[in-house]
Amino acid sequence: MSLATLLNGGLITRAVAAINSTATLWRRSRPSDASWPAKELWAELNQKVHGNLSKVDALFASCVLDQNSAACLDVKKNIRNPFYIGDQAGGTQVSGWLNAWRPEPSAYAIKAQTSADVVAGVNFARENKLRLVVKGAGHSYQGASNAADSLLIWTRAMNKxxxxxxxxxxxxxxxxxxxxxxxxxxxxxxxxxxxxxxxxxxxxxxxxxxxxxxxxxxxxxxxxxxxxxxxxxxxxxxxxxxxxxxxxxxxxxxxxxxxxxxxxxxxxxxxxxxxxxxxxxxxxxLPEYFGAAWGKIKANSDTAFQRLITHFVDFYASQLFNPHWGEQVSFAPDNVLAISMICQGLNGQQAKQIWREFYDWVHASPNDFTIISELGAGESHARNWWKVDGNDSMIPDKREGAPKHHGWWEGDQGQVGAFLHGADSIWLPAALLKSEQRKQFEDALFQGSRHKKIELHFNKGLAGALPEKIFAATNTATNPTVCSSFALVIIAGGERPAYPGLATSNIDVDAASKSAHQVDLAAQALRNIVPNAGSYVSESNYFNPDWQQAFWGENYSRLQAVKKKYDPDGLFFVHHGVGSEEWSSDGFTRLVAQS
Missing domain, CATH: 3.30.465.10 (Uridine Diphospho-n-acetylenolpyruvylglucosamine Reductase; domain 3)
Known part of the structure; x- marks a missing residue:
């Protein structure tokens, strides 16, 4: 067991709590406990929520019984459809995280239709000492929307x-x-x-x-x-x-x-x-146009890749570090720079003009660089950006009865159902773009990319945004470091869907562990130059031992005060959520005595 896992699991915290307290630890009820609600109480709850209470099956429960049953074939057919997954009570957007969590269905779920259904569920969980889970679409990499032996309040049907x-x-x-x-x-x-x-x-x-x-x-x-x-x-x-x-x-x-x-x-x-x-x-x-820039460039040597990184960082700092441009580029171990950037407030001609210098520089060195995917830039009428019909970049939800406007970006397909080996995120301060600091930043990008693909998500840092937008963000609970950061680094490794019950769910643990280690090495290369950088709570390292500071910085103490006022008994628990340090890693046992 790694030190990170030890710390994250709360074993040390639990040991200290046991030493310092002779009181019996407060625990939530499980189905095996005598305190678990009787069938009659569940029946009363079902009446209060107008018949919307049901037991929850694992996503691939039907496949455990028969891999060729109609139900199993249906879930296999739709497992790469995120809307299908979201429509299942036991569905989770990803199929787990190595040594962190695997999907485990709740004991019961309330498919809430109204706020009154939610009130009934919250009261029932509090009065019966139940582990409560809340889920809308189930798009949580941290597994926050599922937990075994819990009551799930599922808001998916409340979508007006x-x-x-x-x-x-x-x-x-x-x-x-x-x-x-x-x-x-x-x-x-x-x-x-x-x-x-x-x-x-x-x-x-x-x-x-x-x-x-x-x-x-x-x-x-x-x-x-x-x-x-x-x-x-x-x-x-x-x-x-x-x-x-x-x-x-x-x-x-x-x-x-x-x-x-x-x-x-x-x-x-x-x-x-x-x-x-x-x-x-x-x-x-709405702006008249949204636009994009795209392409993939492979450097034919490490030296050429370092040149490519340097030139792109210079190009970004001079031409793209402004309110117009967002989304991402990535630097991979195979020396490929992938460009997938988006803009607003520019027409296609303006977008092309901005990128022409960079693309011309690449084309001028055919011995150093190979274009493996067309380089380009263009525009689209903003009103049609999310229109699924006729949009080659979006995959429509073709299930019978699905809303006609439902579709997902082709670029997001890889994460649907994926099993994560590891992941991390780091906000990068805009100071790294200053001429005197760029060299160390560029070196860190290269060194990190020797281990794992490094993605720079420019839209997830607000430095370079309009001043009034940065100011508005200071009145939120998000880590204030986002306001002075120009990008969020995301590094991740994973593989095909591996839901429990799926025939291909076996994981090569050695290979997955190696992949997770590579994520850590790539992240460390950047943390060496920004050791106290924050991390985005939704796309973060499950095992981050400094999560309070990383996710919320100076805002954490204020958040704790709000938590104690509105949820003093900790009914609402998620992994590395505010107040979660007072609980065991599964959210069932309180480790800190209430004052």
């Missing part, structure tokens, strides 16, 4: 989207001017909002890059999409929310009503504060 021309949060009349906005129930995913706001209404709402990510979950993690440099984070545009807190009360949150909890859900991490049932976000004027 409503547009407003003039919205003012409750109690804010005369304080906040009316603005155009969109209200989304918790089960909606971003393609639902993009369809309603952009495709149909010709407006823009700042949301996530992955079309199938849950709206409420993204806001609670901070919320960075392709155009964050132009519009800021999703959480900074939250106007109002409704949430069911641990006491079973449905609360309205905005700048005037429950302002501290309102601030906490804006980047304080999903699953820690209550069950968010509804959010209202500001919308904006």
């Amino acid at each position: 989207v409503t547009l407003h021309e003039h919205f003012v949060p409750a109690g804010c009349e005369g304080i906040i001017a009316p603005v155009s906005a969109v209200t989304s129930e918790a089960g909606a995913v971003w393609i639902d909002l993009y369809n309603a706001v952009t495709t149909e209404a010709g407006r823009y709402v700042q949301g996530g890059g992955c079309a199938d990510v849950g709206v409420a979950g993204l806001i609670q993690s901070g919320g960075f999409g392709s155009f964050s440099k132009g519009f800021g984070s999703a959480s900074s545009h939250l106007l109002e929310a409704e949430i069911v807190t641990a006491d079973g009360v449905l609360r309205v949150l905005n700048a005037q009503t429950n302002p501290e909890l309102f601030w906490a859900i804006k980047g304080g991490g999903g699953g820690s504060w209550g069950v968010v049932t509804k959010v209202t976000l500001r919308t904006f004027e």
Whole structure:
């Protein structure tokens, strides 16, 4: 067992707690316990939620019985469809993480239709000492939306989207001017909002890059999409929310009503504060065009790759470090630079002109560089950006009865159902782009890329954004370091789907462990030059021992105070969520005595 695993598992914490306390540790109930609710109580709960309580099966439970059954063949057919996975009570977007977690279905799930269903579920879990799990779309790399022996409150069916021309949060009349906005129930995913706001209404709402990510979950993690440099984070545009807190009360949150909890859900991490049932976000004027730049370049030697890295960093600092450009480039061990960048506020001619110098420089050295995927730049009418029909970059959900506007980006296909070997993220301060620091940054990129592919997500750092967008982000719970960072590094390793019950679910542990080690080595190369850099809570290292500081920085103590006020008994628990250090790693045993 590694030291990171030891620390993460809470073994040391548990030992200290046992030594310092003679009291019996408080534990949640499991089905094997005498305290587990009787069938009659579950039947009463089912009545309260209008028949929407059910037992939960693992995603591939049917395959354990018969690999050729109709149910098993159906799940195999759809396992690379993120919307299908999200539509299953036991579904998780990824199929697990090495030495961290594997999908385990809840004992029961409430498929909530209304906030009253959520209230009933929260009260039942609190009164019966149950482990409670909250899930919308199940798009959690950390496995936060599933846990064995738990009660799941599943908001997927609550997916109504409503547009407003003039919205003012409750109690804010005369304080906040009316603005155009969109209200989304918790089960909606971003393609639902993009369809309603952009495709149909010709407006823009700042949301996530992955079309199938849950709206409420993204806001609670901070919320960075392709155009964050132009519009800021999703959480900074939250106007109002409704949430069911641990006491079973449905609360309205905005700048005037429950302002501290309102601030906490804006980047304080999903699953820690209550069950968010509804959010209202500001919308904006839609740019005429969205654009892109693309291609792959292979350097024919290590020396040439170092030249390529240096020239790209210089090019980014001089031409792309501004509110227009987002998304990513990657540097891989095979000396390939992959470009997949997005822009707003520029037309196609402007985008092409910006990239011409860089592409010409590459073409001028055919002995050093090989173009393995066409280099280009272009535009698209922004209103059609998320329109699935006729969009070669999107994969439509072709299931019978699926919403016609549902589809996911082809570039996101690889992560659907993937089993993670390891992953990490690091925010990179804009100071690295200064001429006196670029050399060490470029060297770190090269050294790290010897171990694993390094992705730079420029839209997940707000340095270079419009000043007012950076300022708005300071009023969220997200780690303040995002405001001075120009990119988020993401490094990950994984493989095909490996859900329990799937015939091909066996993992080559040695190979996976090697891959995880390579992730650590690549990340360390960058941490050597930014040792105290923060990390994005939604895309982070499961085993990060310094998670409080990495995810929230100076905001963590304030978040703890909000947690103690609204959830003093820790009903809402997720791995490395605010207050989770007081619990065992599975969330069942409280390690710290209540004051």
